[in-house]
Amino acid sequence: xxxxxxxxxxxxxxxxxxxxxxxxxxxxxxxxxxxxxxxxxxxxxxxxxxxxxxxxxxxxxxxxxxxxxxxxxxxxxxxxxxxxxxxxxxxxxxxxxxxxxxxxxxxxxxxxxxxxxxxxxxxxxxxxxxxxxxxxxxxxxxxxxxxxxxxxxxxxxxxxxxxxxxxxxxxxxxxxxxxxxxxxxxxxxxxxxxxxxxxxxxxxxxxxxxxxxxxxxxxxxxxxxxxxxxxxxxxxxxxxxxxxxxxxxxxxxxxxxxxxxxxxxxxxxxxxxxxxxxxxxxxxxxxxxxxxxxxxxxxxxxxxxxxxxxxxxxxxxxxxxxxxxxxxxxxxxxxxxxxxxxxxxxxxxxxxxxxxxxxxxxxxxxxxxxxxxxxxxxxxxxxxxxxxxxxxxxxxxxxxxxxxxxxxxxxxxxxxxxxxxxxxxxxxxxxxxxxxxxxxxxxxxxxxxxxxxxxxxxxxxxxxxxxxx
Amino acid sequence: xxxxxxxxxxxxxxxxxxxxxxxxxxxxxxxxxxxxxxxxxxxxxxxxxxxxxxxxxxxxxxxxxxxxxxxxxxxxxxxxxxxxxxxxxxxxxxxxxxxxxxxxxxxxxxxxxxxxxxxxxxxxxxxxxxxxxxxxxxxxxxxxxxxxxxxxxxxxxxxxxxxxxxxxxxxxxxxxxxxxxxxxxxxxxxxxxxxxxxxxxxxxxxxxxxx
Numbered sequence: 001x002x003x004x005x006x007x008x009x010x011x012x013x014x015x016x017x018x019x020x021x022x023x024x025x026x027x028x029x030x031x032x033x034x035x036x037x038x039x040x041x042x043x044x045x046x047x048x049x050x051x052x053x054x055x056x057x058x059x060x061x062x063x064x065x066x067x068x069x070x071x072x073x074x075x076x077x078x079x080x081x082x083x084x085x086x087x088x089x090x091x092x093x094x095x096x097x098x099x100x101x102x103x104x105x106x107x108x109x110x111x112x113x114x115x116x117x118x119x120x121x122x123x124x125x126x127x128x129x130x131x132x133x134x135x136x137x138x139x140x141x142x143x144x145x146x147x148x149x150x151x152x153x154x155x156x157x158x159x160x161x162x163x164x165x166x167x168x169x170x171x172x173x174x175x176x177x178x179x180x181x182x183x184x185x186x187x188x189x190x191x192x193x194x195x196x197x198x199x200x201x202x203x204x205x206x207x208x209x210x211x212x213x214x215x216x217x218x219x220x221x222x223x224x225x226x227x228x229x230x231x232x233x234x235x236x237x238x239x240x241x242x243x244x245x246x247x248x249x250x251x252x253x254x255x256x257x258x259x260x261x262x263x264x265x266x267x268x269x270x271x272x273x274x275x276x277x278x279x280x281x282x283x284x285x286x287x288x289x290x291x292x293x294x295x296x297x298x299x300x301x302x303x304x305x306x307x308x309x310x311x312x313x314x315x316x317x318x319x320x321x322x323x324x325x326x327x328x329x330x331x332x333x334x335x336x337x338x339x340x341x342x343x344x345x346x347x348x349x350x351x352x353x354x355x356x357x358x359x360x361x362x363x364x365x366x367x368x369x370x371x372x373x374x375x376x377x378x379x380x381x382x383x384x385x386x387x388x389x390x391x392x393x394x395x396x397x398x399x400x401x402x403x404x405x406x407x408x409x410x411x412x413x414x415x416x417x418x419x420x421x422x423x424x425x426x427x428x429x430x431x432x433x434x435x436x437x438x439x440x441x442x443x444x445x446x447x448x449x450x451x452x453x454x455x456x457x458x459x460x461x462x463x464x465x466x467x468x469x
Numbered sequence: 470x471x472x473x474x475x476x477x478x479x480x481x482x483x484x485x486x487x488x489x490x491x492x493x494x495x496x497x498x499x500x501x502x503x504x505x506x507x508x509x510x511x512x513x514x515x516x517x518x519x520x521x522x523x524x525x526x527x528x529x530x531x532x533x534x535x536x537x538x539x540x541x542x543x544x545x546x547x548x549x550x551x552x553x554x555x556x557x558x559x560x561x562x563x564x565x566x567x568x569x570x571x572x573x574x575x576x577x578x579x580x581x582x583x584x585x586x587x588x589x590x591x592x593x594x595x596x597x598x599x600x601x602x603x604x605x606x607x608x609x610x611x612x613x614x615x616x617x618x619x620x621x622x623x624x625x626x627x628x629x630x631x632x633x634x635x636x637x638x639x640x641x642x643x644x645x646x647x648x649x650x651x652x653x654x655x656x657x658x659x660x661x662x663x664x665x666x667x668x669x670x671x672x673x674x675x676x677x678x679x680x
Contacts, residue, residue: 026661148588158669159658161658256678
């Protein structure tokens, strides 16, 4: 096909306001999501320059990183965190922006509430001062994380100066085996291409196994595009996408919805569109994944052992592996299913939606958290996810099994609030980063799917979800 | 933004790949609502032996003598030499603010994570991409000569040792222009306000659900 475009090309072209001689483009932003950590300095910048937000209606703000996951009526005890959340509240009041405050049932992790509200729609450009903004690409949107200077830039101009990325297609062909989830798929992809494999690219995820995923599963995959180095990950629009965005508070209705749908269904890569790089995975080869090191690319299947740095030919990589093993307190050759845990965290913008909680509850039902697990916690992604889970009785299943059932927020994914690991503690986590100190200084993180995390809680060590008795 | 034209300084080697922004500035310091003051907590988990926090005075903390930035002359270095995928992970611009506040004006690595790379330019910190073998060579030179210095010339796009250019680097023309002149890119964009409005008017016709 002549002039065949990729999905990314289409999204890009539809948002270019102007282009500089060197190709730098001024890109228009449709939706700007804002949270308390990366915005205060941006609002301060607006005030200093005496500027106003260009289009207030494009903005949706929510506190999520610093909020407590325990009783909200008690407020935030940490005075520094409290000031930051209050600063967001005050900035939103001052500039007349919509904010779901801490006491609002719609409050939650910014990447959960955007889609939940229909504030994320296909074809949009979506930005947020948070690297996991790539999540929203699941809707066939161009969504990427930005720094605070860019937050200020979007507030003031509704645009960003951007250089176009290259196109990469990651195709996961065929069907996955039972027990293999979106999280396992994306961890396997990162294991294959590495954490810098997608640097400079926008990744489109395609293939039968991606098409078969629910929107929530696609969000999990796109969420971790950044862990493969790509600022943006995306999936083409199809009937699954259209169905999800129906009847949400911010979604269009009536004739406008029909017009929107007609456009949205064009949001896929054309036959013959050029990708600068194509990666293929065979879905059937993917087993449940567990990270063993301090980078998401340090990942193996549940039936494997901790790898040996001596077998790595790249010296820099081998050194990195040795440092990781020391930090993680692991020995090469240890079977993954012999690694015992101290804590389990089910939550984060990667895996805190209703389907994630259902998958974990299914494993937890009728079981008890193992004695060696000091804390197993479930943190829903939003107040509405929490409500839905409670209506389905999932909270009871978790509580009866010995899990703690918390209020929504980012929680122990990055441990900015009180939820954290102590030095040396080992955690099975459904979050997205296993960096040194990420979940608490000296804490050791293993990334897994919600079902695998629940199974680890029940057995006290990693267990193949398909071999659970 | 502070302009960047030329700079000479001591090079500190940070010999590990995938240095993430959580390592550059740990999360507890992100609770600040300011842009400044992050320097003493750059690489906090590696730099100190005890745990720090936004309300803890760093003067009373135990420093890690094995960490490069605690060792003279590297405590006064202004150029950071790193390995591949530097600045990966979180979008926190606090990572750039921390490096600048420490005193760094440039980071040299074989590759950078995209968001960190972008954030650097917004703050006058120059990220320089050089081939992995050149970076390897620089690591060797740094370990051979204590207080090894490099000179960077943005206009010429060169990295030099004692006036002899040893490498040249690529940079987008627009970014170079902004950095050389320390331009405020919001003001630059607002020069095109009419075009932005015009774009919006068109989009309201073709995609009314967005407005």
